[in-house]
Amino acid sequence: MKLAVVEGDGIGKEVIPEAVKVLDALSLPIEKVPVEIGYGKWKKTGYAITDEDIETLKNCDCILFGAVTTPPDPEYKSVLLTIRKELDMYANIRPVKPLAGITGVTGKSDFNYVIVRENTEGLYSGIEEIHDDVAYTTRVVSRKGSKRIAEYACKLAKMRNNNVTIVHKSNVMKSDKLFLDVCQQTAESGDVNYSDTLVDAMAYYLITYPEKYDVVVTTNLFGDILSDMSAAHIGSMGLMPSANIGEEHAFFEPVHGSAPDIAGEKIANPVAAILSIKMLLQWYGYNNEASLVERSVNYTLNKGIKTPDLGGEYTTEELGQAVIDSINSQV
Ligand code: NAI
Ligand code: MG
Known part of the structure; x- marks a missing residue:
């Protein structure tokens, strides 16, 4: 190596x-x-x-x-x-797992999940425009990009508890409808148990019931936020x-x-x-x-x-x- x-x-x-x-x-x-x-x-x-x-x-x-x-x-x-x-x-992986003798601010200790965040597109695609008083950031979600992150999440789930939670906001954004569809199809064909949750509700669930999750797959910005939020379970930025x-x-x-x-x-x-x-x-x-x-x-x-x-x-x-x-x- x-x-x-x-x-x-x-x-x-x-x-x-x-x-x-x-x-x-x-x-x-x-x-x-x-x-x-x-x-x-x-x-x-x-x-x-x-x-x-x-x-x-x-x-x-x-x-x-x-x-x-x-x-x-x-x-x-x-x-x-x-x-x-x-x-x-393209895959950003953050394990969220307790360390011995350390309790995070949520006081929880029975969690062990991994956040799999798409790392190359979404709102961080870098496609930006500013016209006078209006600024645009293009949110890119492709079938190819969604498929490879979904495959990664499913492969990881197979090595763990075979459970994937797809996090999205497809009720508001068509880009996330595509992401959700591709993730569901991938999990289905890979024989992986899956469910999906809207990102705002997920913020609450991840803090309240972290023990329920195994592999969490989501788009770039949502993954960025949920993974920093998950640090609350762990105890320090340094861990x-x-x-x-x-x-x-x-x-x-x-x-x-x-x-x-x-x-x-x-x-x-x-x-x-x-x-x-x-x-x-x-x-x-x-x-x-x-x-x-x-x-x-x-x-x-x-x-x-x-x-x-x-x-x-x-x-x-x-x-x-x-x-x-x-x-x-x-x-
Ligand atoms: P930071 O993570 O450097 O620090 C945030 C707080 O956590 C500080 O109070 C710091 O003392 C504490 N902390 C962080 N790591 C620690 C450790 N290993 N042990 C003990 N305490 C620790 O974030 P901040 O202050 O927002 O950014 C500082 C600089 O780092 C900025 O220039 C920022 O752009 C850059 N940055 C770079 C990253 C990277 O290269 N991956 C990621 C995040 C920030
Ligand atoms: Mg961050």
Whole structure:
């Protein structure tokens, strides 16, 4: 495996090294390729990402990404959107699962669902127009785009509890009627149990009855909102990993940003970055190693080894090292 490692800015430079150390502790045949992308690079060169960087990323099997600070430039084009588009990573995956010894603000602990968000179209298609006092954003939903995300969700459901919830607003938008139809057909032909829910009601249900869900599939903006909302079940921004997956490439990153408010203090929680490694291992088929990483994170947190965002006093490196110690004690 050839892995591009992008630390990015702010706490990306603190949490990604811990994630890489965890990966190294597993002694797998993985070649790491460091790539500099982000605000730091923009300040030095005027570019946050170059065509050459994109080529480097394309030449790797997958990417581990920290976070980038958005430069204060109205013409700035999102690095993340650029990478997702260029590498056609259409599925954004966010597992929502409790961690040992941690309770989120909802007080729930019996949930285990995954949000599968379409990542390339919807309201984030980038087709925009402004005419004097009216601005238009085109919401694109295609049969092809809907089909591939529906297939991904169904495949994932087959490996879990075989249940897909399709989230949409088809009572108001024709684009979502197409999305719903395609998802239903795909689930039907794949022998996957499915139901559908309007997105506004889903916001309520996901917070109130999270235990009812297995795989939740939806369009770009709805998925963006529901997945951040789901963080309320978990406990900290510093705990949530994510994956962006396409046919040829995959990209793993903590959900959080560069956190300039705590950058440099060495207190950022590395768990989201370390669990991104778990998702990477799972994607590549290193399933035993993926479970080992997850188990070690849970063991460490359960022992009370926590960073300040979780009410603890440990540093980024101390938490990272405790996870590695746990791994080493099990291999
Ligand atoms: P953020 O996620 O960086 O921070 C939000 C809050 O959560 C802050 O109080 C921060 O201290 C805390 N936090 C985040 N991660 C943490 C961790 N691992 N451990 C402990 N506390 C943590 O979001 P914010 O402040 O809105 O954005 C900061 C910068 O990051 C902006 O320039 C934004 O554009 C960028 N950003 C980049 C993302 C990416 O590259 N994927 C995603 C989100 C934001
Ligand atoms: Mg978001």
